[in-house]
Amino acid sequence: EDDSSTGSSSTGGTKTITLGFSQVGSESGWRSANTTSVKDAAKEAGYNLKFSDAQQKQENQISAIRNYIAQKVDVIAFSPVVVTGWDAVLKEAKAAKIPVVLTDRSVETSDDSLYVTLVGSDFTDEGRRAAKILEKVLTKAGHKGAVKIAQLEGTTGAAPAIERAKGFKEIMDAEHKADWKIVVSQTGDFTRAGGKQVMAAFLQSNPDVNVLFAHNDDMAIGAIQAIEAAGKKPGTDILIVSIDGVKDGFVAMSEGKINAIVECNPLLGPQLMDVVKKVKDGETVERWIKTEESDFMQDQAKAALPSRKY
Numbered sequence: 001e002d003d004s005s006t007g008s009s010s011t012g013g014t015k016t017i018t019l020g021f022s023q024v025g026s027e028s029g030w031r032s033a034n035t036t037s038v039k040d041a042a043k044e045a046g047y048n049l050k051f052s053d054a055q056q057k058q059e060n061q062i063s064a065i066r067n068y069i070a071q072k073v074d075v076i077a078f079s080p081v082v083v084t085g086w087d088a089v090l091k092e093a094k095a096a097k098i099p100v101v102l103t104d105r106s107v108e109t110s111d112d113s114l115y116v117t118l119v120g121s122d123f124t125d126e127g128r129r130a131a132k133i134l135e136k137v138l139t140k141a142g143h144k145g146a147v148k149i150a151q152l153e154g155t156t157g158a159a160p161a162i163e164r165a166k167g168f169k170e171i172m173d174a175e176h177k178a179d180w181k182i183v184v185s186q187t188g189d190f191t192r193a194g195g196k197q198v199m200a201a202f203l204q205s206n207p208d209v210n211v212l213f214a215h216n217d218d219m220a221i222g223a224i225q226a227i228e229a230a231g232k233k234p235g236t237d238i239l240i241v242s243i244d245g246v247k248d249g250f251v252a253m254s255e256g257k258i259n260a261i262v263e264c265n266p267l268l269g270p271q272l273m274d275v276v277k278k279v280k281d282g283e284t285v286e287r288w289i290k291t292e293e294s295d296f297m298q299d300q301a302k303a304a305l306p307s308r309k310y
C-alpha cells in the first residue's frame with residue numbers, strides 16, 4: 001500500500017484543506033490517468049492530499065478511510081471498488097462530521113446522508129452507447145447472421161461492471177432480441193491479464209463468438225492477445241467494442257484491432273477539487289456531477305490519437 005502526502009503550506013491566510021483519498025488500485029490505464037489527475041489537481045489547488053491505493057480490495061479501502069477519520073482530515077473522497085458494504089464506515093465518518101465525496105464509482109446505501117455527491121460518469125449510459133455503436137460496427141463490417149457476443153465484465157460488484165452490463169442489455173433486449181445474444185460473460189477484473197485469460201477460455205468453450213464487448217480497453221487489449229494466439233483476427237473475425245478510450249485502446253483501434261470505443265473520462269481531478277472546496281465551505285452541490293464524453297469509430301482513431309490526453 002502506497003501512503004503518501006503532498007502539498008503543504010497554507011495559502012493566503014485560509015487554512016489548507018486536507019483531503020484523504022482512497023483509490024481503487026492500479027488495475028488499468030484508466031486508473032493510472034485518474035490517479036495522476038487527482039494528484040496533479042490537488043497540488044494545483046494547494047491541498048494537502050493523503051493518498052492511498054487499495055489494490056482492488058475493499059478491506060484496504062475501509063482501513064484507509066478509518067485512518068483518514070482518525071487523522072481528522074477535512075474531507076474524504078474515494079472511488080469505491082464495489083457498490084455494497086460501506087454503511088458502517090460511512091456512518092463513522094458522519095459521526096466524526098467529515099463529509100464524504102464519491103468519485104468515479106457509486107455505492108448502494110440505505111442512507112443518502114452518508115455521502116454528499118458523486119463526481120463521475122453515467123455507466124449505464126456507457127453500456128447503452130456501446131450497444132448503439134456496435135450496431136454501426138456491424139453495419140460497417142457488413143455482418144450478416146447471428147451476433148454471438150462474448151462479454152468481458154469489469155470487477156464483480158463494481159458500479160461500472162453492473163451498470164455497463166445493464167445499459168448494454170437494455171438496448172439489446174429492446175432492439176435486438178432476435179439477432180443478438182450474449183453467449184458467454186465473465187469477469188476479467190478490468191485487467192489485461194484477466195481479459196487475456198478469460199478470452200482464451202471463451203474461445204475454447206465458444207469458438208463461434210463473433211463479437212466481444214469488453215467493459216474496458218485493458219481487458220480488450222488482453223483479449224486481442226488471446227484472439228491472435230488462437231489464430232483469429234481481432235477487429236475482423238471478432239468485432240470488438242470497449243469502453244474508456246485510453247491511449248493504448250486508441251493505438252489498438254488505429255491498428256484495426258478494436259472497432260469502436262465508448263469514452264469514459266478519467267480526468268476527474270479538477271472537478272473533484274472544486275467540489276471538495278465547496279463541500280468544505282458548506283455550499284450545496286449537485287448530488288451527481290457527471291462528465292462529458294464521446295464515442296469513437298475505428299476510422300476516427302488515427303486522427304484522434306495524437307490529441308488523446310490519457
Ligand code: GYE
Nearest residue numbers: 027028030104160190216
Ligand atoms: O472503466 C476501468 C477501471 O471505474 C470507470 O475502472 C472506472 C473503471 C474503468 O479499472 O478501466
